[in-house]
Amino acid sequence: MERHQDEASISVRAAEPMPGYAELVLKGYATMLSAYQDCSSCGWELSKRTLLDNASLTRAEVALFLLCALGWTVLRQVLSACLFRPFGQWCRLLPKDVAKMPESAWKLLFYTMSWSYSSYLLFFTQYSFFQDPPSVFYDWKRGMEVPTDIAIAYLIQGSFYAHSLYATVYMDAWRKDSVIMVVHHIVTLALIIFSYAFRYHSIGVLVLFLHDVNDIQLEFMKVNVYFRNRGGVYHVFNDIISNMVCVSFSISWFWFRLYWFPLKVLNASCISSLQSVPNIPFYFFFNSLLFALTLMNIYWFLYIMLFVVKVLTGQMREVNDVREYDLEDSKRAPMHGKPVEPTHYNSWKDSKHLKNGIMKDKHL
Incomplete structure (x- = not known):
């Protein structure tokens, strides 16, 4: 009886503690350097095989x-034409x-739907990927069933990200960071497709969970910004809500994308993956994509901090869009003392054209 209990206790792995930033950088650098030195025969032929x-x-x-x-593209067009736009007009x-x-x-x-489903997988099923991120590679096998x-x-x-890649260019309002957004969608789509094909799906669920929550807050804040002025009346309630969500968005961006993401995901992908699977396929490829995602998260966080500083110092008196990227929201010089009415562009195709390698405004 005691022997069976001992065997059961051995079979249950204790969750590994989450490292700090310094430990992640030092161990991650040493691990990746060692892996690079061991990869003397790496090349195109080996990668192809x-x-x-x-x-x-x-x-x-x-x-x-x-x-x-x-x-998704058809559903968005239908909902926009039959529900969202008529409701805004109403x-x-x-x-x-x-x-x-x-x-x-x-x-x-x-994003509310997708994040709710990711939360369900991580906290209401048998998976322990969030509590013990290194466990995502414990039982990895080539071609295993998902x-x-x-x-x-x-x-x-x-x-959805395949749809978003198209939507960013042809359906969404074109913004100053839309090029970065296209790159983000390409990196995310590559991570999703290749992680599924290589059966790294466990860590993929964790990555999606840590990112979708911020998108919910961002879009909820923007909806409240749009609903502040209704029927010629300024609604303070929506202004208060947008300001509160802006603060929570800034905090949660750091916590989810710059704290939990590197210390849980990057630690598992850079260090724990090689400990569980010494010859794990495409190690450098996947970690490069995850590092690119981290850099984009840092880029946007710096912009968010700049936005918060502008609000706190009085350079901006109200929250318009935490990204502040809409072309029509850019500052325009008034002509002869008269304010210039902004023009809304639905997509890159409507607002820009390529001439001699430079993006310029259309003038009809």
Whole structure:
């Protein structure tokens, strides 16, 4: 009886403690340097062979992925035309807010749904990826079966980011950071597709959970900004809500994307992965994508901090958009003392054109 209890206790791994920043940097650097030195035979041929031997993605999965991406695009157009835009007009929003509100309403709806599902997987099922991130690689096997509940999460998120790549260019309001956003979607889509094909789906769920929560707050804040002016009346309640969400958004961005993400995800991908699977495939490729994602998170966080400083120092008297990237919200010099009415552009295609390699405004 005691022997069985001892064996059971041995089989249960204790959760590894989360490291600090200094430990992550030092151990991560040493681990990656050692892996690089051991990879003397690495090259294109080995990478090609590793890809063919380890990646597992069927044509049916690709077809379903593309079909769902098309479905998100159609669903957004239908909801915008039949629900979001008519509702904005019924509430008598400003014309420019009626044009922009459907984008935020759509994203708020999706990210709330996707983050709720990720939270369910991490906290209400048997998975312990959040409490013990290194466990994402404990039982990894080449071509292993992806659990159905995680496969659903991947299908939802992957197809949505494929749709978002198209939507950023042709459907969303074009902003100053839209190019960075396109890069973000490409990196995220590559992470989703390749992590599924290589069966790194466990860490993928954790990455999605740590990012979607900020998108919920951002879009909820923007919706309240659009609803401040309704029917010619300024509503203080929506202004208060947008300011409160702006503060929580700034705090949660640091906590989820710059604290938990590197100390949980990067620690697992850089260090624990090699400890559990010494010859783990495409080690440098996946970590490069995760580092790129981290750099973009730092870039946006610095911009958020600049925005907060402007609000606190009185340079900006109210919250318009924490990203402050809408072209029509940029400062314009008045002509002969008269304010210039901003023009709303629905997409890059509507607002810009390429001439001699330089993006310039259209003038008709």
